[in-house]
Amino acid sequence: EHLEVANPLRTKAIMERYGLHAKKSLGQNFLTDLNVLKNIVSAAKITKQDNVIEIGPGIGALTEQLALAANQVVALELDDNLIRVLDEVLIGYSNVKIINQDVLKANLPQIVAEKFDDNSRPVKVVANLPYYITTPILMQLLSSTVKWDSIVVMMQKEVAQRLAAVPGTKAYGSLSLAVQYQMDTHVAFDVSRKVFIPSPNVDSAIVVLEPRQQELVVKPFDERSLFRLIKGCFSHRRKSLYNNLQAVFGKAPEIRAQINSVLTKINIDAQIRPEQLSLEQFIQLTNAFHTQKL
Numbered sequence: 532e533h534l535e536v537a538n539p540l541r542t543k544a545i546m547e548r549y550g551l552h553a554k555k556s557l558g559q560n561f562l563t564d565l566n567v568l569k570n571i572v573s574a575a576k577i578t579k580q581d582n583v584i585e586i587g588p589g590i591g592a593l594t595e596q597l598a599l600a601a602n603q604v605v606a607l608e609l610d611d612n613l614i615r616v617l618d619e620v621l622i623g624y625s626n627v628k629i630i631n632q633d634v635l636k637a638n639l640p641q642i643v644a645e646k647f648d649d650n651s652r653p654v655k656v657v658a659n660l661p662y663y664i665t666t667p668i669l670m671q672l673l674s675s676t677v678k679w680d681s682i683v684v685m686m687q688k689e690v691a692q693r694l695a696a697v698p699g700t701k702a703y704g705s706l707s708l709a710v711q712y713q714m715d716t717h718v719a720f721d722v723s724r725k726v727f728i729p730s731p732n733v734d735s736a737i738v739v740l741e742p743r744q745q746e747l748v749v750k751p752f753d754e755r756s757l758f759r760l761i762k763g764c765f766s767h768r769r770k771s772l773y774n775n776l777q778a779v780f781g782k783a784p785e786i787r788a789q790i791n792s793v794l795t796k797i798n799i800d801a802q803i804r805p806e807q808l809s810l811e812q813f814i815q816l817t818n819a820f821h822t823q824k825l
């Protein structure tokens with residue numbers, strides 16, 4: 532009888548057979564709940580049309596469910612010790628390729644171009660991310676030239692909330708803006724720490740990222756300037772926008788005058804907190820300061 536990897540008994544048996552000890556330093560927490568895995572696969576709307584990149588397959592619990600639902604799965608695992616385990620555990624799935632790679636050093640466009648048999652298919656990312664590098668991995672995915680059909684990833688619940696946060700909330704900040712600049716973002720569901728072996732000391736959530744349906748009305752003249760300004764404006768969250776802008780551009784009287792004139796021109800109250808500003812307003816600000824040559 533076939534038993535899924537995503538099951539506490541089977542997970543323990545695999546770990547024992549191969550003498551595995553979950554490595555904290557690599558964020559190894561293995562999912563053992565088949566329902567949760569199936570819900571991740573449905574949140575990603577995986578069909579037999581799709582090619583999937585998985586990051587950090589571990590002992591293959593999610594990989595197996597992806598293999599059942601997708602056309603092909605390419606999984607990048609950093610831990611050498613897990614490669615043999617994955618090859619054996621997933622031996623029955625001919626549509627899975629395991630690559631022994633650090634995702635942060637991987638050439639994703641090349642992997643997508645070379646490892647999938649049919650490149651005309653949509654490419655989706657699905658992963659239970661190693662939590663210690665959630666943000667670097669997201670930034671790498673978003674700055675890649677690969678046009679992801681969607682990115683559906685599990686991460687620490689608080690980070691998930693920051694990704695999906697709207698203006699005026701505590702969780703809203705530069706990470707929300709960096710992600711939402713490209714993607715429509717929502718939290719699909721929360722996952723209890725109890726369904727992992729070993730159990731992490733935080734709860735998790737699944738985030739769904741899909742390319743923006745509505746294009747931005749105003750584009751920044753330069754993306755790096757936009758994100759530099761955003762970072763600067765959030766360096767003192769509890770101070771006013773005006774104070775943060777002075778910290779970015781300077782406090783000299785002529786600079787203050789320019790800041791005031793920009794804020795008046797684009798109709799933003801100098802005394803609001805940075806977290807009140809929408810992405811569109813940050814873009815307007817960036818462009819207006821550029822016009823002022825600040």
Ligand code: SAM
Pocket residue numbers: 557558559560561562563586587588589590591592593594607608609610613632633634635658659660661662664
């Ligand atoms: N997918 C499995 C599951 O859901 O049970 C394991 C998820 S576990 C949270 C994260 C996995 O990412 C581990 O297998 C870990 O070894 C792997 N990993 C950690 N850092 C990595 C990196 N830089 N590149 C690729 N994989 C990495």
